[in-house]
Amino acid sequence: MTKFVYDFAEGDKDQKDLLGGKGANLAEMTNLGLPVPPGFTITTEACRAYLAGGHEPEGMAGEVTEHLTALEKTMGKQLGQADDPLLVSVRSGAKFSMPGMMETVLNVGLNDQSVHGLAHQAGDDRFAWDSYRRLVQMFGATVLGIEAEHFAEALDEAKRAKGTKNDLDLDASDLAKLVETFKGVVREHADRDFPQDPREQMDLAVRAVFDSWNSARAAIYRRQERIPADLGTAVSVCSMVFGNLGMDSGTGVAFTRDPASGARGVYGDYLQNAQGEDVVAGIRNTMALTELERIDRSSYDELMSIMATLEHHYRDLCDIEFTIERGKLWMLQTRVGKRTAAAAFTVAIQLVDEGLIDMDEALRRVTGAQLANLMFPRFDRDAAKELLTTGMNASPGAASGTAVFDSPTAVRRAKAGDKVILVRRETTPDDLDGMIAAQGVLTSRGGRTSHAAVVARGMGKTAVCGAEELEVDVRAKRLTLPDGREVVEGDLLSIDGTNGEVYLGEVPVVASPVMSYFSDGFGAPEDDDLVAAVDRIMRHADDGRRLRVRVNADTGEDCATARTFGAEGVGLCRTEHMFLGERRSLVEALVLAETREEREESLAALLPLQIEDFTAIFRAMAGLPVTIRLLDPPLHEFLPDYTDLSVEVAVARERGEVTQEQEDLLVAVRRLHEQNPMLGLRGVRLGIAVPGLFAMQVRAITRAAATLVAEGVEVRPEIMVPLVGTVQELQAVAAEIAQVVAEPESQVGGEPVHHQIGTMIELPRAALVAAQIAEVAQFFSFGTNDLTQTTWGFSRDDVESSFFSNYLDSGIFGVSPFESLDTEGVGELVEIASWRGREVRHDLKLGICGEHGGDPDSVHFFHRAGLDYVSCSPFRIPVARLEAGRAPL
Ligand code: PEP
Ligand code: MG
DSSP states (O other): OOOOEEEGGGOOTTOHHHHHHHHHHHHHHHHTTOOOOOEEEEOHHHHHHHHHHSSOOTTHHHHHHHHHHHHHHHHTSOBTOSSSOBOEEEEEEESSOOTTTSOEEEEETOOTTHHHHHHHHHTOHHHHHHHHHHHHHHIIIIISOOOHHHHHHHHHHHHHHHTOSOGGGOOHHHHHHHHHHHHHHHHHHHSSOOOOOHHHHHHHHHHHHHHHTTSHHHHHHHHHHTOOTTOOEEEEEEEOOOSOSSTTOEEEEEEEEOTTTOOEEEEEEEEESOOTHHHHTTOSOOEETHHHHHHOHHHHHHHHHHHHHHHHHHTSOEEEEEEEETTEEEEEEEEEOOOOHHHHHHHHHHHHHTTSSOHHHHHHTOOHHHHHHHTSOEEOTTSOOEEEEEOEEEEOSEEEEEEEOSHHHHHHHHHTTOOEEEEESSOOGGGHHHHHHSSEEEESSOOTTSHHHHHHHHHTOEEEEOOTTOEEETTTTEEEOTTSOEEETTOEEEEETTTTEEEESOOOEEOOHHHHHHHTTSOOOTTOHHHHHHHHHHHHHHHHOOSEEEEEOOSHHHHHHHHHTTOOSEEEEEGGGGGSGGGHHHHHHHHHOOSHHHHHHHHHHHHHHHHHHHHHHHHHTTTSEEEEEOOOOOGGGTSOOHHHHHHHHHHHHHTTOOOHHHHHHHHHHHHHOOSOGGGSSOTHHHHHHSTTHHHHHHHHHHHHHHHHHHHTOOOEEEEEEOSOOSHHHHHHHHHHHHHHHTSGGGEETTEEOOOEEEEEEOSHHHHHTHHHHHTTOSEEEEOHHHHHHHHHTOOTTTGGGTTHHHHHHTTSOSSOTTTSOOTTTHHHHHHHHHHHHHHHOTTOEEEEOSGGGGOHHHHHHHHHTTOSEEEEOGGGHHHHHHHHHHTTO
């Protein structure tokens, strides 16, 4: 029979799938002998069964009873026992941490009787009543779904009646009255009484946690973080310890190293006389953890020693939540800590130098997405700026935009194309979509561990938190400083998440040091820990990767940039990009030419321009392979729009001003107009339809190459034919190429310049008949943009702005197949073509040049599929190199 409940002592850190991150790590800490309050975890499997069937799976209730009884025995008291109650927290915990996205209920087990028992045991009436009112409030809001506002208003009313603004001024009898009021709120809005039966409270809380897996905010978060929607959450039931039992109690969050910069040393926030949620929610401003040393030396020392144990044990930066109850330290949670991109690199290298991990492990612990994040620009230090205030550097980066004070406005303005900075007193999980829409987040409350900070870091979004000087008035959409300066919605703000500074207006940005490192050809300054760490990890990635990394580039300039970034050749030179702008009319004339003379005239005009283009590219890429793709425009990109032209001609006719040239053009455009240009006269089809076009391009390639070879430059051209569906097409073009290559100007010393002929595989048919195609092609390059388009039947130009958002919202896709390769469908075609091609030609070179070439997950797939290289845009090259190095690990 399936086991649904595990005691903390039964699990370990590797059981995150089953026990969730929190449950697995509580188990690990328990087994390490650390002070963890006893408890048990209900598995994600139980949650999945519950969500699928709408009720707890059979056997779960019995197991919960068994584990609860054992817990009661250990603690020597029963859940909700009238004279000395065992209280428990009921917490969510999924495999991947989703901070603040799901529910937690504390103080479960309190009722009208046990509140007196707790008061007696704690010797503190106020504490007991405060705990009870928190339970009714939290239970009402999260389990019974009552608007939190109703409780907040009742609390405000109680304070008004008492003539205070501070919760702490409410005494035991005020709080006892408030409990009655809260129970009334429950009765009124949930149509039932607050449950007095402790077990019923616990069971309902467990259900609420299960249900919260499917809350709207959890779903948004999962989509953002690409967390699968079907994992479910585990539920940890843990005996309560209290950080709100007076000034010798408290609660805190800590990191074993700085999660923002990676600097060594302990970082964290502590709040005296408070319960856990107060710190994370950023409701009260916290003190630095180092203050704890002064307040409670022995707890501090014990905490330091536990943190050292955890770092050694996990061999990584850990974050923890702890509570001190009357001088006794308890560990409530640990996990390998979330960190910024910069910290990921620096910490990995520190751990290597400390002998805790090796370089392979360091490489596993960083990602291409983090590297991309580090290449973002920073604010220009020398630019004139008006400093508004300084807060905590919660998540690095530089962001400018107009100030907005609520999430719906942030979303609306961002949709309209504005860059916005979301300004809040503190953020809650409900602000998630506003945070996603904003360039950056600024809060006046909360520390580095507040919700805003944790979530922003996870998203790689710039954030400054706890800028205490700011008086944020969300209703009035305004922030005010003590000196009277004001920012209202629509004013420009800039925030620096690296040093916590907030500026008025828009501040210019400069390149990041990591970007400079790449663009200077990998010169790592000794004094920059981050750049030095990136340098060591990149070198290790380069040493271990099998995949080569090429660039998609169409100019000598881009090629030169790409080369400094480490490009090992050009994987795709899109020649149609050479005909945009002024040259478009030349192509237009060629396509519309009706006589051979007209056509040859246009081709003759294009030839010298193309020779110039290719010479620049070959020169920049001397010694490296350069794949030049013959012209592949969907025709509509080179001709005037049919509708626009029809209107223009009609108007001109009306005025009696129409020319014969206009009329002729309209006839020609009508003739060539296609309903589906992406499936029309493009790629090799165009090359065959317009005689001489491909020959002209090949001539330009071979002549440019011949001239450079004569100069002593090493040139390695690869001629690539696009959109091939059958080998006959390729044979036709290959014959044409052979003729050009035989021309004396294309030769050096009577020999043709060395070159290869290959094709793109971007149609399912081409993938399937790859064996035939490989008889002619010396290389394949997968055009996964078109291959995705043609495999799915999605128009690549339209879908992202059309129904894709529905598909993403409803979970049909986790991510667009144009962004990350659909390995099951499109990937299968890549594999089929690779096998079939290589069976015929063992040394068939295989590459990919669609957008997926720079996508981390796709790079791992291409490695597994046995490709030789990926090709991507210049700025993605470092990311592709890093991921290609990680792929074999
Ligand atoms: C492709 O289709 O993947 C490709 C690289 O070609 P293009 O994007 O130019 O159609
Ligand atoms: Mg294509």
